[in-house]
Amino acid sequence: IDLSTLEPTVAYPHLPENTHLAKEGKDIRIDQVVIGSCTNGRLEDMEAAYKILKGKQIKEGVRAIIIPATMEIYKECIKRGYTEAFIDAGCVVSTPTCGPCLGGYMGILAEKERCISTTNRNFVGRMGHTSSEVYLASPYTAAASALTGYICDPREVY
Known part of the structure; x- marks a missing residue:
């Protein structure tokens, strides 16, 4: 497989295997972004988000939540300036925790809200209301x- 030919993909609701190219999501407006938690909250994941968000501002009306996977990663994000860049971009940065991914708290989706997330599941009702989409x-x-403010290929903004 020539990895240079692969394009960014997104798993649409309500199954992780329901994949589409990210560039096909321009008509899908989002209400929320979740980056991190125990899945995709590694330091390299935080660095990826930092590279996109540094010096920029999230779209008005979009909620963005950043959750480093561990306290060590959280502290390293602070040392490297990632946390400050996330906050300056308009994100909320949490301490390591479970939360929106399992529909527990912080970032729970309301009726018909849409979220793009780096977590690992997008089943019906996973992050809140059963009519929400992950x-x-x-x-x-x-x-x-x-x-x-919509699903996009990261090469559009990077």
Whole structure:
């Protein structure tokens, strides 16, 4: 497989295997972005989001939540300036925790809201109301979508 030919993909609701090219999502407006948690909250994931968000502002009306996977990663994000860049871009940065991914708290989706997330599941009702939609993506694609307000290929903004 020639990896240079692969394009960013997104898993549409309500199954992780329901994949489409990210560039096909321009008509899908989003209300929320979740980057991190125990899945895709590694330091390299935080760095990917940082590269997209540094010096930019998330789209007005979009909520963006950043959740480093561990306290060590959280502290390293602070040391490297990622946390400050996330906050300056308009994101909320949480301490490591479970939360929106499992529909527990912080970032729970309301009726008909849409979220692009780097978490690992997008089943019906996973992050809140049963009519909400969760789209799964890489940290690059999720961060880029926070800037545009719709699902996009990160190469549009990077």
